[in-house]
Amino acid sequence: MSNNIESVLSEDRVFDPSEEFSANAHVKSLEEYEALHKRSIEDTEGFWAEQAGDLKWQDQWDQVLDWSDAPFAKWFVGGKINAAENCLDRHVEAGNGDKIAIHWVGEPGDTRDVTYAELLEDTCKFANAMKSRGISAGDRVLIYMPMVPEAAVAMLACARIGAVHSVVFGGFSAQSIVDRLGDSEATAVITADGGWRRGGVVPLKKNVDDALAKYDGVKTVFVLKRCENDVEMQDGRDYWWYEETADASADCPAEGFDAEHPLYILYTSGSTGKPKGILHTTGGYLTYTNSTFKYIFDHKPDSDIYWCTADVGWVTGHSYIVYGPMANGATQVMYEGAPNFPDWDRFWEIVAKYKVTTFYTAPTAIRAFIKAGDEHVDKHDLSSLRLLGTVGEPINPEAWMWYRDKIGGGRCPIVDTWWQTETGGIMISPIPGAIPTKPGTATRPFFGIDAAIFDESGNPCGPNEGGKLVIRKPWPSMLRTIYKDPERFKETYWNEYGDTIYIAGDGARTDADGNFWIVGRLDDVLNVSGHRLGTAEVESALVSHDDVAESAVVGRPHEIKGQGVVAFVTLKGGVDATDDLKKELRNHVGTEIGAIAKPDEILFADRLPKTRSGKIMRRLLKEIVAGGEVKGDTTTLEDHEVVAQLKEEFDKAVHS
Numbered sequence: 001m002s003n004n005i006e007s008v009l010s011e012d013r014v015f016d017p018s019e020e021f022s023a024n025a026h027v028k029s030l031e032e033y034e035a036l037h038k039r040s041i042e043d044t045e046g047f048w049a050e051q052a053g054d055l056k057w058q059d060q061w062d063q064v065l066d067w068s069d070a071p072f073a074k075w076f077v078g079g080k081i082n083a084a085e086n087c088l089d090r091h092v093e094a095g096n097g098d099k100i101a102i103h104w105v106g107e108p109g110d111t112r113d114v115t116y117a118e119l120l121e122d123t124c125k126f127a128n129a130m131k132s133r134g135i136s137a138g139d140r141v142l143i144y145m146p147m148v149p150e151a152a153v154a155m156l157a158c159a160r161i162g163a164v165h166s167v168v169f170g171g172f173s174a175q176s177i178v179d180r181l182g183d184s185e186a187t188a189v190i191t192a193d194g195g196w197r198r199g200g201v202v203p204l205k206k207n208v209d210d211a212l213a214k215y216d217g218v219k220t221v222f223v224l225k226r227c228e229n230d231v232e233m234q235d236g237r238d239y240w241w242y243e244e245t246a247d248a249s250a251d252c253p254a255e256g257f258d259a260e261h262p263l264y265i266l267y268t269s270g271s272t273g274k275p276k277g278i279l280h281t282t283g284g285y286l287t288y289t290n291s292t293f294k295y296i297f298d299h300k301p302d303s304d305i306y307w308c309t310a311d312v313g314w315v316t317g318h319s320y321i322v323y324g325p326m327a328n329g330a331t332q333v334m335y336e337g338a339p340n341f342p343d344w345d346r347f348w349e350i351v352a353k354y355k356v357t358t359f360y361t362a363p364t365a366i367r368a369f370i371k372a373g374d375e376h377v378d379k380h381d382l383s384s385l386r387l388l389g390t391v392g393e394p395i396n397p398e399a400w401m402w403y404r405d406k407i408g409g410g411r412c413p414i415v416d417t418w419w420q421t422e423t424g425g426i427m428i429s430p431i432p433g434a435i436p437t438k439p440g441t442a443t444r445p446f447f448g449i450d451a452a453i454f455d456e457s458g459n460p461c462g463p464n465e466g467g468k469l470v471i472r473k474p475w476p477s478m479l480r481t482i483y484k485d486p487e488r489f490k491e492t493y494w495n496e497y498g499d500t501i502y503i504a505g506d507g508a509r510t511d512a513d514g515n516f517w518i519v520g521r522l523d524d525v526l527n528v529s530g531h532r533l534g535t536a537e538v539e540s541a542l543v544s545h546d547d548v549a550e551s552a553v554v555g556r557p558h559e560i561k562g563q564g565v566v567a568f569v570t571l572k573g574g575v576d577a578t579d580d581l582k583k584e585l586r587n588h589v590g591t592e593i594g595a596i597a598k599p600d601e602i603l604f605a606d607r608l609p610k611t612r613s614g615k616i617m618r619r620l621l622k623e624i625v626a627g628g629e630v631k632g633d634t635t636t637l638e639d640h641e642v643v644a645q646l647k648e649e650f651d652k653a654v655h656s
C-alpha cells in the first residue's frame, strides 16, 4: 500500500472546514465534538438511549445494554422495532411520501425516480408476495440482484416480515452462492434475469440455477425482469416478481420485532478458506447507521442529494445506501453499472445531472479516475458537491489531494471513514464541520466509540507508536456473532485482551493530535479494490483445480487496486507449466469466487519456501513480490536455494 509509514509520518497538511460549512453543520467545532465525545464515553448508554429516540419503537426497551455475557451483547433489551417501518412508513406518515427516495440510473441510460410512498408500496407488495409463498420471520433469504431499486425493496421486504437477508454481491460466482446457501440454510432466493455491466448482461438467474443444481434447500426463487435476457424458469420453484406482485395487497402491517431479532447475515473474508457469516440485528444496528449517517455526512434532509457508489452486496451498501440513508429519509442516487461505461465521465455526468451534494466512494475508484485523466472531470459542473467521502482502504495522500482539488473544487471536506463489515457502521471518521482533516487519516472516533491502539501486552501505545486497533466499549451496531459459530466469533475478535476488547485486525497508530492512521490488515486478508479477500480463500480455490498440488497467495502493492493478488502454484507431477494453464487457473478462481479474486500474477514453482516443520514462509514470498531484497530471518528455512530461484522467476515474469 502506498500509504506507508513514511508518508504517514511526514504528512503535515491540515485542512479546516470552511466557516460556512461549520456554521451550517450539525456539529460546528472541534470543541463541540470533543465535549460530545467525552460525554458519550462517560455515559455511553445515556448517549445511545438518546440516539435511539430518533427512531420509532413499537415497544420501548427496558435496558439499553446487556453486556453481562460479553462478548455477546444485547442492545435495547425488550424493545420492539421494525426496520422497514423506520425506513419507509415513518417518512410517509410525516407527509414526505412524495419525496424522492431514489434517483435511479440504469447503465444503458434508462432512469427512474422512486418516491418514499412508492418504495413503501413496492415493499409491502413484495413482502406480501413472500408471505404468500410461505416465507416468514427468521427464514433466511439470499438476495443476488443488480443495483436497481428492487434490491433495496427486497431487503426492506425481508426486514418488514422479519426474514433474515443475506445479500451476495452480483459479481460473485455460482459457487459463492452455493457456499452461502449452505452456511445460512436459506430457503428462498431473490434475483433478476440479469444486470447491466459494461454494456453486457451479467447472467444472474443462470448463476442461481447453477448454484441450485448443487444445493437443494431452496423452495422459492423470485426473479425480477431487468435485462429481458432469456432465462429458464423452473415450474413450482421460480416465480416472476411482476406476476407475484401484480395482485398483491399494498397493505402489509409492520410487525414489531425484538431489538435483537436478526436483520441480516453478510459474508466477509477472513484468514481461513471460508468466508464468515457476520450477523447483525435490528434495533442497535438501525440506531447506529441512522446516527452515523446524520452526523458524518452532515445530512440535511431538505437539501442534500446523496450518492454512495458502492454495491448493495457489500456492507457499505447495506448501511449507507439502504438502512442509514433511508432511516434518515434521504434522497439518493443509485447507479447500476460501471464507472467507465460508456466513458470515464459517467459518475461526473450523474453528479451534475442530479446536483449531488454528498458523494461517497472508494480510493481505488479515485485512483482509476486520476489515471483516466482530468479531461473527463472537466467536462462537468460539479459545483453542487459540498461533502466527499471515502471508504474501504487507506487513501494515499496524492489521491486524497486530487479528490479534494479536482472533484471537491478545494471547498468540500473529505470524510475518510474507517469501519468494517463487523462494525456495521462507520467507527472512525471526521465529523466534517468539526474535525480538521489531513490526507491519509480517518481522524477521530465517532460518538460512543472508545478506540485505542494496543501493544502486544495490551497497553495503550503512545503517539506514533504502531500497534493493534481495538475498541474498548461495545457499540450498538457491533456484530453479534459469526452465524452458527459463536466460538469462532470469540476467537477471532476477542481472544487477546479479554472478552470486552474488540480487536479489529488492523494495524494503526495515532498522531500527536489524536488522529488515527490505519495502516492495514494484520492478518492474511488482502484489500483488493477496497474489498476483503482472504489469501486462504484464493489458495483453496486454486488447489480445488485438478492440476494443482499446492499454492501460496500473497498481496503486493498495486497502483489502482491498492493490493494485487500473486499466486505461487506447485503443479501435480507430470502436469506441464504452460501459459494456457495460467489462464485456466485464473478463470478457475473466477468461477470459484468471482472476478475480483483472479490473481494478477501466477508463478509456477517447483517448491515453496518452507520451515523444517513444513509451514510455508509467506513472509519471504511477500518480500519476493514486493520487489526488494529478501532480507529478514531465513534461518528456519529448510531449502535456501528456493528463495533465490523464486525471486529470479518473479522478476522475469513481471518484466516480460
Ligand code: 7RM
Pocket (backbone or CB within 6 Å): 268, 315, 316, 390, 391, 392, 393, 394, 395, 416, 417, 418, 419, 420, 421, 422, 442, 504, 505, 506, 518, 519, 520, 521, 527, 530, 531, 532
Ligand atoms: C467498510 C468496509 C474492512 C477493512 C478494514 C480495513 C479496511 C476500510 C478504511 C480501511 C483504512 C479506511 N468493510 N478499511 N475502510 N482502511 N482506511 N477508511 O470496507 O469489511 O469490507 O473491510 O477495510 O482494513 O479492516 S470491509
